[in-house]
Amino acid sequence: MKIIHSLEEMNIKEPIVFAIGFFDGIHKGHQEILNQTKKLAAKKSAKSGIITFYPHPLSVIFPENPVKLILTQTEKYEILKKYNLDIIIEIKPDIEFLHQSHEEFLNKLKKFSNLKGIIVGENFTFGYKGSGNAETMKKFFKNEVEVKKINLIKNTLTDNTVISSTNIRKFIADGNMREAMKFLGRPYFITDKIVHGFKRGSELLGIPTANLEYGFERMLPSDGVYATYIEVKGNKHPSITNIGTNPTFNDKERTIETFILDFDEEIYGQIVKLEWIEKVRDEIKFEKYQDLILQIKKDIEKAGEILKRSNNYIFKI
Secondary structure, three states, rough: OEEEEOOOHOOOOEEEEEOOOOOOOOHHHHHHHHHHHHOOOOOOOEEEEEHHHHEHHHHOOOOOOOOOOOOOOOHHHHHHHHHHHOOEEEEEEOOHHOOHHHHHHHHHHOOOOOOEEEEEOOOOEOOOOHOOHHHHHHHHHOOEEEEEEEEEOOOOOOOOOOOHHHHHHOOOHHHOHHHHHHHOOOOOEEEEEEOOOHHHHHHHHOOEEEEEOOOOOOOOOEEEEEEEEEEOOOOOEEEEEEOOOOOOHOOOEEHHHHHHHOOOOOOOOOOEEEEEEEEEEEEOOOOHHHHHHHHHHHHOOOHHHHHHOOOOOOOOO
């Protein structure tokens, strides 16, 4: 999977089909777009690729209020590897790029005489103020390039909510990890390094926790206690995670602390993957830390029950 950073760098001579979009989360809707891209590429005996962007265009336009990402760049590319794409073009959408008209962008694409197909989602727009869409592309390319628009996928089990990165962010922000999981087709996860924390877990509470570093650009669940899985050195372990400011100790910094069930290894500095399965409770301020210890023991028991059930969880829409 080759990664380049501008349309001008592309030098593939064979026929090619592109999916275009930001693809934050690579949720079930994105997965359908990628699968259709592979399918159309096979039909046309072409290579397959995507044109994507980083950072998020809205974060460039509104830097004071950046979009919280469901996946980091690294995580996104790890998932994309599974699709065996031939090329990824990652464009940095600076202000100049975002102010170009949709005709300018399409004219750049038209320079590729080997371009055979484009796949986009139903709500995809491009060009200044979103002036271009799938229909614009179809009219521009006529019959020279096959343009396919993939309809939005909805959750037919509940209220036909559209599967979108925006809705997934809302689920995560609300601590509704089950709904986020359904839309993603996998548990929501973050990948980062274990760092030193306050050491209260082991020294004061007798419940040692691993403190996870995290980037401020990414989406995080609401404060509280969660049943989680943590992957360490390629092995997945049941765990319980607290995210918040530890009000019992009047902390101000937001931290992610994970207690790994039946685990006793030194993992400081390790890169781990933390999967969020279900919220156990909101964060609570206790007057005595002994009461906190009793509550944590109840939380661990409840998290264990949730994780046992999660092994049989089926991702359906």
